[in-house]
Amino acid sequence: xxxxxxxxxxxxxxxxxxxxxxxxxxxxxxxxxxxxxxxxxxxxxxxxxxxxxxxxxxxxxxxxxxxxxxxxxxxxxxxxxxxxxxxxxxxxxxxxxxxxxxxxxxxxxxxxxxxxxxxxxxxxxxxxxxxxxxxxxxxxxxxxxxxxxxxxxxxxxxxxxxxxxxxxxxxxxxxxxxxxxxxxxxxxxxxxxxxxxxxxxxxxxxxxxxxxxxxxxxxxxxxxxxxxxxxxxxxxxxxxxxxxxxxxxxxxxxxxxxxxxxxxxxxxxxxxxxxxxxxxxxxxxxxxxxxxxxxxxxxxxxxxxxxxxxxxxxxxxxxxxxxxxx
Numbered sequence: 504x505x506x507x508x509x510x511x512x513x514x515x516x517x518x519x520x521x522x523x524x525x526x527x528x529x530x531x532x533x534x535x536x537x538x539x540x541x542x543x544x545x546x547x548x549x550x551x552x553x554x555x556x557x558x559x560x561x562x563x564x565x566x567x568x569x570x571x572x573x574x575x576x577x578x579x580x581x582x583x584x585x586x587x588x589x590x591x592x593x594x595x596x597x598x599x600x601x602x603x604x605x606x607x608x609x610x611x612x613x614x615x616x617x618x619x620x621x622x623x624x625x626x627x628x629x630x631x632x633x634x635x636x637x638x639x640x641x642x643x644x645x646x647x648x649x650x651x652x653x654x655x656x657x658x659x660x661x662x663x664x665x666x667x668x669x670x671x672x673x674x675x676x677x678x679x680x681x682x683x684x685x686x687x688x689x690x691x692x693x694x695x696x697x698x699x700x701x702x703x704x705x706x707x708x709x710x711x712x713x714x715x716x717x718x719x720x721x722x723x724x725x726x727x728x729x730x731x732x733x734x735x736x737x738x739x740x741x742x743x744x745x746x747x748x749x750x751x752x753x754x755x756x757x758x759x760x761x762x763x764x765x766x767x768x769x770x771x772x773x774x775x776x777x778x779x780x781x782x783x784x785x786x787x788x789x790x791x792x793x794x795x796x797x798x799x800x801x802x803x804x805x806x807x808x809x810x811x812x813x814x815x816x817x818x819x820x821x822x823x824x825x826x827x828x829x
Contacts, residue, residue, distance in 0.1 A: 529660065535623035536595040539632075539804040544716040546595050550660045550688075552710045552725065557691050558741045559710045559725045563762055563787045563825055572824040574753040576761075579731050581820035583796050587810060588730075589634065589803040591654060591712040592627040598661030605668065609681035614698045616685040620666045622657055622678055628671060629654040633803035644673035654701055655680070656709045663688040665709055667701040694743045702728075703792045704757035705743030711789060713782075713801040718775040723782030730794030731755055740829040746793055755790045761822045762787035776813045787825065 527549040536543050553559050569575065602619035629652055631643045655671035658664075669682035684700040686707045694705045702708050711728035734747045735754040742758025755761075763783035772780060779799070788799060797819055801807060 532595070533597050533599075535597070535600065535625055537625060537627060538593045538595070538802055539715070539806065543595055544719070546660055547714065547716050550658075551663075552688055554689070554691055558789075558828075559786070561726075561828070562785055563726075563760060563828075564765060564785050566760075566762075566825040566828065569824040569826050571752060575755050575759070575824045576819055576822055578733065578751070578753045579755065579819055580796050581818065583819045584815035585797045585799070585817040585819070585821075586795065586814055587713070587801045588795070588798045589801050589807070590629050591656060591708055591728075591800045592629065592631060592803050593656035593658055593709055593712075594623055594626050595658050595660055596621050596623055598659060600659065603677065605671075605683060606677065606679040607681070607683065608679055609670070611669070611682040611699055614695075615680075615683040618683065620657065620683065620685075621659055622655075622666070626655050626657060626671070626673075626678075630803055633805065641673075644671075647672060654708060656701075658688075658709060665707055667708055669701040693741055696743060699744040699746075703734075703744060703746035704738060704790065706741065706758065706789060706791050708791070708800070711791065711800065713779060713799065715802060715804040715806050718778050718807060721774055721778050723778050724786070725782070726760070726786040727779075727782065727788040728791045728800040729761065729788040730792045730796075730798045730800075731790055732793065732796050734790060734793055739827045742789070742791075755824070757790055758827070759790040760787050760825050760827060761790070762825055763817070764821055764823055767817075767821050772813055772816075773808070773810075775808055776810055779810075779814070780817070783822075 529549050530545040600621035602621050604619050607615050628643045635643045653670045655668040657666040665686040665688055667684045668680040671680045682701055694700055699705050711726055713723055717723045733754050735756045736745050736747045736750050738745045738757040745757045769777050769780050
């Protein structure tokens with residue numbers, strides 16, 4: 504059993520190596536904490552998201568290039584820019600957070616994990632607050648938005664558990680969602696074969712989101728989440744589900760792993776963008792859903808600089824598809 508808390512020594516600047524440092528410890532908290540706060544940063548610093556040997560934490564910089572990489576990259580768009588969605592917020596809950604029922608609705612209910620779930624009253628909806636200027640969280644929670652994904656993510660750091668919902672809505676009668684997935688952050692266990700999750704690939708969302716605390720420390724140390732407009736009717740490890748009718752081999756599969764070329768020059772980029780690009784070289788990104796081409800998920804945190812213009816300097820042709828290790 505892996506502990507959900509980091510036990511390795513922190514990477515420190517050279518000037519600080521002479522000091523004795525202890526591993527970070529969990530910041531105690533007894534109420535739900537939103538992602539865009541200094542308190543969340545302190546909690547996340549100690550959180551081990553999946554074991555060190557999980558696909559999200561694996562160094563893929565030396566994996567062989569997929570033999571069809573050039574065609575797959577072309578199908579996504581070699582001349583299209585890298586971009587980001589400020590979309591996936593989350594809430595951290597204490598270990599004793601009361602659990603509530605979430606009513607399942609829609610066609611994916613039979614591929615949902617059973618409740619109850621530790622959902623707090625302040626669970627954020629995808630895109631809030633950045634995409635909902637002038638609206639309170641309560642107002643956004645109650646919006647129906649039938650054409651929006653409305654992902655919602657709940658992290659329990661004490662117990663090392665993750666709860667993710669698709670199209671979450673809060674009404675006077677309580678929470679409802681179109682899909683619910685539970686992940687043990689202490690385990691490499693995947694969802695059942697052919698099952699979806701809150702994401703089309705059947706993957707967890709939170710472990711692949713770029714967060715403010717990571718950009719502040721200057722390194723994103725995990726694989727990221729990327730969307731593309733067209734995918735294949737297939738999936739590859741660690742994905743468990745596809746969402747396409749096309750068998751075109753030039754299209755990426757769900758779970759396809761892409762990395763930034765090792766020789767791509769990072770000079771001239773800001774420290775925050777360099778943190779992302781270094782992570783894309785070492786850990787890469789998973790094709791996780793159908794959506795805007797080359798869009799990675801970043802927390803909708805007002806403390807994160809506007810990264811659009813810098814990221815758009817990176818084109819799709821700077822990426823490679825690698826051979827999956829399984």
